[in-house]
Amino acid sequence: MMFSQFLRTTYAQSSTIKTMSQDLLKLSMSKYIKNIVLTSRPLNVFISIATTILAANMLDLNNNNLLIRMMIVVATSVFIANALNDMFDYKVDTINRPNRPLASGSISLNALTLTIIAMFIINIIVLTSLNVMAFYFCLCLIYPMIVMYTPLFKPSPLTGNAVISSILGFVFLFVDICINKTISNMFPPFILAFMLTMIREIVKDMQDLDGDKKMNLNTLPNVVGIEKSIYIIKLLSLILFISGLFLWNVLDLSIYYLATFTMLIVLPTGYTAMKINKGLSFSAAVDVLKICTVAGLVVIYFMKL
Incomplete structure (x- = not known):
């Protein structure tokens, strides 16, 4: 009895794997690679x-x-x-x-x-x-x-x-x-990466609000609304700025760090926080914050100098 059940389970699993493999082979290699990359x-x-x-x-x-x-x-x-x-x-x-x-x-x-x-x-x-x-x-x-x-x-x-x-x-x-x-050596970069990504993720939730409402997902904008979410973004932006300055002072970082942090993080993030939904669309805000994320790597690099 147990052996026959084992055979049925094994056959079902092998059939599933076979079906997966057939679906994979139906895709041309170039199309498959393109879709995997995307x-x-x-x-x-x-x-x-x-x-x-x-x-x-x-x-x-x-x-x-x-x-x-x-x-x-x-x-x-x-x-x-x-x-x-x-x-x-x-x-x-x-x-x-x-x-x-x-x-x-x-x-x-x-x-x-x-x-x-x-x-x-x-x-x-x-x-x-x-x-x-x-x-x-x-x-x-x-x-x-x-x-x-x-x-x-x-x-x-x-x-x-x-x-x-x-x-x-x-x-x-x-x-x-x-x-x-x-983890002690890389904890300061972790703080900056965490804060910057947190702001971007909330803005992405604002961009996805319509779909999230239809699926009843309790994202921040869906629970507290757009206006309160914007206030939270402004608060997190302020915390990010203070954190960056705190690290500069406590770790005795270079003037290059301060300059890049101000130009590449503070100014664009501050602009986004102030202008979002007031002439700056959610999709545009997400794009600005994506650029800030990449630029943030430059700022973190200057932590070493």
């Missing part, structure tokens, strides 16, 4: 890889092999996070982002699932080559946050935003752990 959100992958390189440079790493392994773990983790988010947000994306590969039908759910599995296998294999502390940092903190983000954290106001902001900032801590088995 699903990964290339800007997010670029920022995460650039962050890894920057953090390694700030910590004076001279081991290219270790750098490549860290980049693989970070890049595949970002892909998995974005792909899972697309899977969970499939219905919402048909409203908010109908051109996304999965929402538009450019790639099937089975093909994407098989790709996620492949990326996860690569991720784990490379991760096991790093130190034990890095392994458990990912296993016990990063991976649970990635998997549970959409079903558990995203529906809670600010909580989902804080999780996404933490994941990006954790790249600095991950590199520090891989190299020095500590």
Whole structure:
């Protein structure tokens, strides 16, 4: 009895894998690669890889092999996070982002699932080559946050935003752990990355308000409204500015840091906070904050000088 049940289960699983493989083969290679790249959100992958390189440079790493392994773990983790988010947000994306590969039908759910599995296998294999502390940092903190983000954290106001902001900032801590088995060296960059991403994520929720309302998602703008969300953005922007100045004073950072922080972070973020929904659309505000995120890497670089 148990053996026959085992055979039925095994056959069902093999049939599922076979169906996934057939869906994957139906896509031409060029179309498949294009859709996978779009699903990964290339800007997010670029920022995460650039962050890894920057953090390694700030910590004076001279081991290219270790750098490549860290980049693989970070890049595949970002892909998995974005792909899972697309899977969970499939219905919402048909409203908010109908051109996304999965929402538009450019790639099937089975093909994407098989790709996620492949990326996860690569991720784990490379991760096991790093130190034990890095392994458990990912296993016990990063991976649970990635998997549970959409079903558990995203529906809670600010909580989902804080999780996404933490994941990006954790790249600095991950590199520090891989190299020095500590997080103290990269904690200041983590603070700036967290605060800047937090502001951007709230603005993105404002941009997605219509779709989130239809799906009854309890994002901050859907719960407290646009006006109160703008006040919170202004408050977070002020905290970001104070944090940046505090780090400059306490860590005795250079004038180059102060100048780049003012020009690349304070001025555009302050402008966005003051003008959003008053001549500056939500989509334009998101674009400005994306540029600030990339520019923030330049600011963090000058923390070392």
